[in-house]
Amino acid sequence: MKNNSPNSKRLIENQKNLLESIPEMVLLVKDYQSVEYMNPSARNFFGDLRSEKINGDEKALATTDALLKIVKNSILEKSIGQTLVTTLNQAHLEYTLAPFKGYKGDNLFWFFIRDLTENHNQLEELALFHNSIETILSHKISELTKSERMRKALAQELNSLKEHLKEQPAEGKMIGSSRALSELRDMVFQVAKSDATILITGESGTGKELVANLLRESSNRNNKPFLKINCNAINDSLLESDLFGHEKGSFTGADTKRKGKFEVVDGGTIFLDEIGDITARMQAALLRVLQDGEIIRVGGNLPVKIDVRVVAATNKNLAEMVQDGSFRLDLFYRLNIINISIPPLRERKDDIIDLTTHFIRKYRQAFKKDINFLPQSILNRLLVHNWPGNVRELENVIQRAVLMAKNNVITENELFFDLQPGDNNQPEQKTYLQQIEGRTLKLMIADIEKDIIVHLLDKNRGNVAKTIKQLDLGKTAFYDKMKRYKISPKDHK
Numbered sequence: 001m002k003n004n005s006p007n008s009k010r011l012i013e014n015q016k017n018l019l020e021s022i023p024e025m026v027l028l029v030k031d032y033q034s035v036e037y038m039n040p041s042a043r044n045f046f047g048d049l050r051s052e053k054i055n056g057d058e059k060a061l062a063t064t065d066a067l068l069k070i071v072k073n074s075i076l077e078k079s080i081g082q083t084l085v086t087t088l089n090q091a092h093l094e095y096t097l098a099p100f101k102g103y104k105g106d107n108l109f110w111f112f113i114r115d116l117t118e119n120h121n122q123l124e125e126l127a128l129f130h131n132s133i134e135t136i137l138s139h140k141i142s143e144l145t146k147s148e149r150m151r152k153a154l155a156q157e158l159n160s161l162k163e164h165l166k167e168q169p170a171e172g173k174m175i176g177s178s179r180a181l182s183e184l185r186d187m188v189f190q191v192a193k194s195d196a197t198i199l200i201t202g203e204s205g206t207g208k209e210l211v212a213n214l215l216r217e218s219s220n221r222n223n224k225p226f227l228k229i230n231c232n233a234i235n236d237s238l239l240e241s242d243l244f245g246h247e248k249g250s251f252t253g254a255d256t257k258r259k260g261k262f263e264v265v266d267g268g269t270i271f272l273d274e275i276g277d278i279t280a281r282m283q284a285a286l287l288r289v290l291q292d293g294e295i296i297r298v299g300g301n302l303p304v305k306i307d308v309r310v311v312a313a314t315n316k317n318l319a320e321m322v323q324d325g326s327f328r329l330d331l332f333y334r335l336n337i338i339n340i341s342i343p344p345l346r347e348r349k350d351d352i353i354d355l356t357t358h359f360i361r362k363y364r365q366a367f368k369k370d371i372n373f374l375p376q377s378i379l380n381r382l383l384v385h386n387w388p389g390n391v392r393e394l395e396n397v398i399q400r401a402v403l404m405a406k407n408n409v410i411t412e413n414e415l416f417f418d419l420q421p422g423d424n425n426q427p428e429q430k431t432y433l434q435q436i437e438g439r440t441l442k443l444m445i446a447d448i449e450k451d452i453i454v455h456l457l458d459k460n461r462g463n464v465a466k467t468i469k470q471l472d473l474g475k476t477a478f479y480d481k482m483k484r485y486k487i488s489p490k491d492h493k
Contacts, residue, residue, distance in 0.1 A: 025113040030106055032071040035064060045091075045115065063089065071097060071109060080109075085116070092120040129372065174210055175358045176351030180343045184211070191338050192218035197290055199275075199335045200313040202342030205392030208313040211340060212271045215311055224268030227261050232277035240282060246298035262295050262306050269309045275335065276316035276327065283328045290334040310335075345387040345394065352382055355391060359398035360410075369402050373409040385417060393418050450485040453478075457492040464489050 019026050019039045025046075028037035034051040048054075049064045066088055074080060080097050087093070098110040174185060191198060192215050200208045209228070216226050234242060241251075245260030261270065278286065289295055290310060294303040312335050321327035345351070356379070364371040387393055401414040453467070460466045468478045482488070 025115070027067070027111040027113070029068065029071050029109045029111050030102075032068050032075065032109070035067070036108075042113065067111070070095065071111060090117075092116045174207065174214060176348065176354050178348040178350035180348040181351055184340065184342065185214075187340060188214050189218055191215075191340075193220055195309050196337050197310045197312070197335055198338045198340060199318075200311065200340045200342065201318075202315060203344050203390055204315045205390035206342040206344060207391055208315075208342060209271070209273065211342060212311050212313060216269045216271075219269065219309070221267070221269050221309055225265040226269050226271070227265045228271040228273065229261065230273045231282075232274040239278070240285060241298045244285060244295045244297055247300045251299065257297075260295065260297065262289065262308055263304060265308055266306050267308075269311060272310065272312045274314060275312040276314035276318055276321060280328070283331050287328065287331045287334060290331070345390045349383055352394065353379065355394055356382060356398060359395050360402060363399050363402040367403050369405060370408045371402055371405055371410060375409065375411070377412070378410055378415060381412075381415060389418055446485075449481065450487070453481060453485065453487060454492070457487070457489055462489040462492040
């Protein structure tokens, strides 16, 4: 016994450490009458239900009774050793019972429990989402019998639902997959590691600040300070003091010496937005920074050396401003070492679908709206619009549409385009029938036929036999159509 005692203690200690560390809940039940042991996971979930710890706590007693009832029923139903599920206090649990004999001959049971509540809730949400789409599709399919015109319009809407709800928004802050945007990203990554001054140009609303963010995040200064200055939001004298600082007594109210933003951000990056709006005096001061790497505080005489990377942006044509004398030629050359020009949205319409999907996901979450249906007719209107306000205008349009949507579908009633200065009326939009002009009847009917086959395969989870029966088609004819439209049942399981 003396030789076995240390081994017994070691085995007991090892077993205890194992039970205390595993994430599953473990209870030791005696004769389905009391709880004798609970590991930390079980105590954190249920509270302490051990017989010596309850002390008349009614809630703990009720929970204990419920757990012991589960044990008793499992014994009566001879389900010992099986993995079962149950619900307790609104929690979804999976459990297994393992019997063994105590050293005193007691009937003991290891009670292993796993909390499946989060998984259960996620499955319920997923089921609700799919049921919602299924309801919409069923409703739309029933409308196909009403008229040929409705059938054509609906086929387009089904196509949009299938294609675009599957798409995930692009990662990162620059949304889009067009060739123009890919080339823009490549250029940003190519020049970001250098310390060269960069000038970002593009129309208002194209995303110049996003490009500046990406430049800084991809640079060697990404862990250094980063400040953004809107140059047209501050008057000339205050802007100079804000950027370069001032000496004590340099102007009324200058009670102490203060560092400017260029000194504060030393070693980092500064983004000067709307650089085309600075005055001639500020242009001269900024030229000194770019040319000599130094500033002079307002009211001071001594230059202060700084190490700051400058990224500037403007929606104005600085070359034309140089020609008319409103912008310094030498400053233009210093700023324009590397020019990143952002194309307007009307020149990269391939990005509209990605951006629309991104904004719908963003604002349906913000407004708690379950928008999951995007008709093709709506996408067509977005694609033919000229977007004078660029990405900012598109975001406004989608934000407004999601907010005003009554159900889970964005319709024509919620789509309003921003009026531009000087516009008296909203831009004329093409109707659906105008958008199909130039296409043959054969092509339009083929699109409808393809969408119906794809819809039923989705509904039937790729079951070809069931789909053929619903369509009342011959097997050979159905396979011919799948081959013609390049449809694979495997893609719809």
